[in-house]
Amino acid sequence: DVKVTQSSRYLVKRTGEKVFLECVQDMDHENMFWYRQDPGLGLRLIYFSYDVKMKEKGDIPEGYSVSREKKERFSLILESASTNQTSMYLCASTLAGAGQETQYFGPGTRLLVL
Amino acid sequence: GQQVMQIPQYQHVQEGEDFTTYCNSSTTLSNIQWYKQRPGGHPVFLIQLVKSGEVKKQKRLTFQFGEAKKNSSLHITATQTTDVGTYFCAVTNQAGTALIFGKGTTLSVSS
Numbered sequence: 001d002v003k004v005t006q007s008s009r010y011l012v013k014r015t016g017e018k019v020f021l022e023c024v025q026d027m028d029h030e031n032m033f034w035y036r037q038d039p040g041l042g043l044r045l046i047y048f049s050y051d052v053k054m055k056e057k058g059d060i061p062e063g064y065s066v067s068r069e070k071k072e073r074f075s076l077i078l079e080s081a082s083t084n085q086t087s088m089y090l091c092a093s094t095l096a097g098a099g100q101e102t103q104y105f106g107p108g109t110r111l112l113v114l
Numbered sequence: 115g116q117q118v119m120q121i122p123q124y125q126h127v128q129e130g131e132d133f134t135t136y137c138n139s140s141t142t143l144s145n146i147q148w149y150k151q152r153p154g155g156h157p158v159f160l161i162q163l164v165k166s167g168e169v170k171k172q173k174r175l176t177f178q179f180g181e182a183k184k185n186s187s188l189h190i191t192a193t194q195t196t197d198v199g200t201y202f203c204a205v206t207n208q209a210g211t212a213l214i215f216g217k218g219t220t221l222s223v224s225s
Contacts, residue, residue: 033212040123042202042217043157056211090156102147103204103213105156 003027004106006091012112019078021109023091030096032074033103034058034066036087043090049074050096081113116141118205120216127223133190135219137203144206146186147213148177152199160188160201193223 007022023032033048035058045058047066055066063085067075074093078085089109094101119138127133137146145164149157161170163179163186170177174197176189190197200220204213 035215040217042120043215045212045214048212050211058212092157102159102162103149103157105158108156 004091004093004104006089006106006109008109009107010110010112012114013078013081014114015082017078017081017113019081019111019113021076021078021089021091021111023074023076023093023106024072025093025104025106026072027093027104028071029093029104030071031094031101032068033092033094034064034074034076035090035092036060036085037090037108038087046076081111083113085111086113087111116205116208116214118203118214118216120203120219122219123217124220125222127193127221129195129223129225130192133193133197133221134187135201135203135221136185136187137205137216138185139205141184141208143183143186144210146179147204148186148188149202149204149215150199151202151218155199157202190221193221195223195225197221198223 004025013019031050034046035043037043044060046064049055049068065077091106092103147162148160151157167181168179174191178187200218202218203216
Protein backbone atom coordinates (compact mmCIF):
# COMPACT_ATOMS: atom_id res chain seq x y z
CA ASP A 1 0.00 0.00 0.00
CA VAL A 2 1.07 3.54 -0.72
CA LYS A 3 1.97 5.42 2.37
CA VAL A 4 2.14 9.18 2.59
CA THR A 5 3.20 10.61 5.92
CA GLN A 6 3.26 14.16 7.17
CA SER A 7 5.60 15.38 9.89
CA SER A 8 2.95 16.66 12.27
CA ARG A 9 -0.79 16.18 12.77
CA TYR A 10 -1.18 19.41 14.73
CA LEU A 11 1.02 22.49 14.84
CA VAL A 12 0.71 25.80 16.64
CA LYS A 13 2.90 28.70 15.52
CA ARG A 14 3.09 32.42 16.09
CA THR A 15 2.68 35.11 13.47
CA GLY A 16 5.95 35.77 11.70
CA GLU A 17 7.50 32.38 12.42
CA LYS A 18 8.99 30.28 9.65
CA VAL A 19 7.10 27.02 9.37
CA PHE A 20 8.18 23.80 7.70
CA LEU A 21 5.68 21.09 6.81
CA GLU A 22 7.19 17.88 5.56
CA CYS A 23 5.69 15.11 3.49
CA VAL A 24 7.23 11.74 2.68
CA GLN A 25 5.92 9.03 0.36
CA ASP A 26 7.27 5.53 0.08
CA MET A 27 6.07 4.46 -3.36
CA ASP A 28 8.61 6.16 -5.61
CA HIS A 29 5.95 8.50 -6.98
CA GLU A 30 7.12 11.21 -9.32
CA ASN A 31 4.46 13.79 -8.51
CA MET A 32 3.76 15.38 -5.17
CA PHE A 33 1.26 18.06 -4.20
CA TRP A 34 0.45 20.42 -1.37
CA TYR A 35 -3.15 21.52 -0.75
CA ARG A 36 -4.85 23.52 1.90
CA GLN A 37 -8.38 22.69 2.95
CA ASP A 38 -10.73 25.25 4.44
CA PRO A 39 -14.45 24.92 5.26
CA GLY A 40 -16.59 25.75 2.26
CA LEU A 41 -13.59 26.13 -0.04
CA GLY A 42 -12.65 22.51 -0.61
CA LEU A 43 -9.08 21.58 -1.51
CA ARG A 44 -6.96 24.27 -3.11
CA LEU A 45 -3.65 23.48 -4.73
CA ILE A 46 -0.69 25.46 -3.40
CA TYR A 47 2.29 23.93 -5.21
CA PHE A 48 3.19 20.71 -6.90
CA SER A 49 6.32 19.00 -8.10
CA TYR A 50 6.77 16.47 -10.89
CA ASP A 51 10.44 15.75 -10.28
CA VAL A 52 13.28 16.39 -7.89
CA LYS A 53 14.13 20.09 -7.72
CA MET A 54 11.17 20.92 -9.96
CA LYS A 55 8.17 22.87 -8.74
CA GLU A 56 5.08 24.43 -10.21
CA LYS A 57 2.72 26.99 -8.71
CA GLY A 58 -0.81 25.91 -8.03
CA ASP A 59 -3.82 28.15 -7.56
CA ILE A 60 -2.77 29.84 -4.30
CA PRO A 61 1.05 29.92 -4.02
CA GLU A 62 1.31 33.35 -2.38
CA GLY A 63 2.97 33.21 1.01
CA TYR A 64 4.33 29.71 0.44
CA SER A 65 7.39 28.08 -1.03
CA VAL A 66 8.37 24.45 -1.51
CA SER A 67 11.43 22.28 -1.66
CA ARG A 68 11.99 18.89 -3.25
CA GLU A 69 15.57 17.77 -2.79
CA LYS A 70 14.76 14.06 -2.80
CA LYS A 71 12.12 12.19 -4.73
CA GLU A 72 10.32 10.91 -1.67
CA ARG A 73 10.18 14.19 0.24
CA PHE A 74 8.26 17.39 -0.49
CA SER A 75 8.39 20.27 1.96
CA LEU A 76 6.03 23.21 2.26
CA ILE A 77 7.51 26.36 3.76
CA LEU A 78 5.68 29.33 5.21
CA GLU A 79 8.37 32.01 5.23
CA SER A 80 6.51 34.24 7.68
CA ALA A 81 3.35 32.66 9.01
CA SER A 82 0.21 34.75 9.14
CA THR A 83 -3.13 34.11 10.79
CA ASN A 84 -4.84 33.63 7.41
CA GLN A 85 -2.63 30.60 6.88
CA THR A 86 -4.39 28.77 9.67
CA SER A 87 -5.73 25.74 7.85
CA MET A 88 -5.54 22.02 7.24
CA TYR A 89 -2.62 21.18 4.95
CA LEU A 90 -2.75 18.01 2.91
CA CYS A 91 0.04 16.41 0.95
CA ALA A 92 -0.60 13.97 -1.89
CA SER A 93 1.43 11.95 -4.36
CA THR A 94 0.84 10.16 -7.67
CA LEU A 95 2.71 8.29 -10.31
CA ALA A 96 3.64 10.27 -13.39
CA GLY A 97 0.68 11.52 -15.41
CA ALA A 98 -1.00 13.37 -12.54
CA GLY A 99 -4.17 14.06 -14.43
CA GLN A 100 -5.14 10.43 -14.73
CA GLU A 101 -3.58 8.85 -11.71
CA THR A 102 -5.04 8.33 -8.28
CA GLN A 103 -3.88 10.81 -5.69
CA TYR A 104 -2.78 9.32 -2.37
CA PHE A 105 -3.15 11.71 0.53
CA GLY A 106 -1.31 12.00 3.80
CA PRO A 107 -3.21 12.36 7.08
CA GLY A 108 -2.97 16.16 7.04
CA THR A 109 -1.42 18.79 9.30
CA ARG A 110 -3.76 21.11 11.11
CA LEU A 111 -1.87 24.40 11.51
CA LEU A 112 -2.95 27.15 13.86
CA VAL A 113 -1.18 30.48 13.56
CA LEU A 114 -1.68 32.77 16.54
CA GLY B 115 -9.42 29.27 -14.56
CA GLN B 116 -11.04 25.89 -14.94
CA GLN B 117 -13.60 25.11 -12.30
CA VAL B 118 -15.92 22.32 -11.38
CA MET B 119 -19.14 23.08 -9.54
CA GLN B 120 -20.35 20.58 -6.99
CA ILE B 121 -23.80 20.59 -5.42
CA PRO B 122 -25.23 20.48 -2.87
CA GLN B 123 -22.71 21.74 -0.34
CA TYR B 124 -24.44 19.93 2.52
CA GLN B 125 -27.01 17.16 2.69
CA HIS B 126 -28.62 15.60 5.71
CA VAL B 127 -30.59 12.37 5.33
CA GLN B 128 -32.23 9.79 7.51
CA GLU B 129 -30.56 6.42 7.48
CA GLY B 130 -32.00 4.37 4.64
CA GLU B 131 -32.70 7.34 2.38
CA ASP B 132 -30.87 7.86 -0.88
CA PHE B 133 -28.28 10.57 -1.53
CA THR B 134 -26.90 12.14 -4.69
CA THR B 135 -24.14 14.68 -5.30
CA TYR B 136 -23.50 16.32 -8.66
CA CYS B 137 -20.48 17.81 -10.37
CA ASN B 138 -20.74 20.10 -13.38
CA SER B 139 -18.17 21.60 -15.69
CA SER B 140 -18.51 24.17 -18.47
CA THR B 141 -15.84 22.35 -20.48
CA THR B 142 -15.58 18.80 -21.73
CA LEU B 143 -13.67 16.63 -19.30
CA SER B 144 -11.12 13.96 -20.08
CA ASN B 145 -11.97 12.11 -16.90
CA ILE B 146 -13.39 12.63 -13.45
CA GLN B 147 -12.40 11.15 -10.13
CA TRP B 148 -14.36 10.84 -6.89
CA TYR B 149 -12.93 10.90 -3.38
CA LYS B 150 -14.39 10.43 0.09
CA GLN B 151 -13.12 12.12 3.22
CA ARG B 152 -14.37 10.80 6.55
CA PRO B 153 -14.65 13.29 9.43
CA GLY B 154 -11.14 13.91 10.77
CA GLY B 155 -9.61 11.93 7.91
CA HIS B 156 -8.03 12.58 4.56
CA PRO B 157 -9.49 12.17 1.05
CA VAL B 158 -9.47 8.62 -0.23
CA PHE B 159 -9.86 7.73 -3.88
CA LEU B 160 -13.12 5.99 -4.78
CA ILE B 161 -13.25 5.74 -8.56
CA GLN B 162 -12.32 7.24 -11.90
CA LEU B 163 -14.67 7.64 -14.89
CA VAL B 164 -13.29 8.11 -18.37
CA LYS B 165 -15.85 7.14 -20.99
CA SER B 166 -18.89 9.11 -22.11
CA GLY B 167 -22.04 7.78 -20.42
CA GLU B 168 -20.02 5.47 -18.19
CA VAL B 169 -21.74 4.00 -15.15
CA LYS B 170 -19.82 2.20 -12.42
CA LYS B 171 -21.08 0.64 -9.23
CA GLN B 172 -19.44 -0.09 -5.92
CA LYS B 173 -21.95 -1.85 -3.69
CA ARG B 174 -24.50 0.88 -2.83
CA LEU B 175 -22.58 3.61 -4.69
CA THR B 176 -23.35 4.38 -8.34
CA PHE B 177 -21.14 6.73 -10.33
CA GLN B 178 -22.17 8.23 -13.66
CA PHE B 179 -20.35 10.26 -16.28
CA GLY B 180 -22.55 12.32 -18.55
CA GLU B 181 -22.86 11.68 -22.27
CA ALA B 182 -21.26 15.04 -23.03
CA LYS B 183 -18.54 14.43 -20.41
CA LYS B 184 -19.40 17.68 -18.67
CA ASN B 185 -21.11 16.34 -15.59
CA SER B 186 -21.02 13.45 -13.19
CA SER B 187 -22.97 12.17 -10.24
CA LEU B 188 -22.48 9.94 -7.24
CA HIS B 189 -25.59 8.24 -5.91
CA ILE B 190 -25.77 6.29 -2.67
CA THR B 191 -28.70 3.95 -2.20
CA ALA B 192 -30.06 3.37 1.29
CA THR B 193 -27.49 5.42 3.19
CA GLN B 194 -25.85 4.09 6.31
CA THR B 195 -24.08 5.95 9.10
CA THR B 196 -20.80 4.72 7.66
CA ASP B 197 -21.46 6.87 4.57
CA VAL B 198 -20.97 10.06 6.58
CA GLY B 199 -18.25 12.33 5.21
CA THR B 200 -17.44 14.73 2.43
CA TYR B 201 -17.48 13.57 -1.16
CA PHE B 202 -15.30 15.38 -3.67
CA CYS B 203 -15.17 15.19 -7.42
CA ALA B 204 -11.90 16.07 -9.12
CA VAL B 205 -11.04 16.82 -12.73
CA THR B 206 -7.78 17.17 -14.60
CA ASN B 207 -6.63 20.71 -15.27
CA GLN B 208 -6.16 21.88 -18.85
CA ALA B 209 -2.41 21.34 -18.71
CA GLY B 210 -2.98 17.77 -17.59
CA THR B 211 -0.62 18.23 -14.66
CA ALA B 212 -2.88 18.39 -11.62
CA LEU B 213 -6.38 17.82 -10.34
CA ILE B 214 -8.95 20.49 -9.62
CA PHE B 215 -11.26 19.52 -6.79
CA GLY B 216 -14.87 20.49 -6.36
CA LYS B 217 -15.75 22.07 -3.04
CA GLY B 218 -17.31 18.85 -1.85
CA THR B 219 -20.66 17.69 -0.55
CA THR B 220 -20.80 16.93 3.14
CA LEU B 221 -23.22 14.15 3.97
CA SER B 222 -24.64 13.62 7.43
CA VAL B 223 -26.83 10.66 8.30
CA SER B 224 -29.07 10.31 11.31
CA SER B 225 -30.25 6.94 12.54
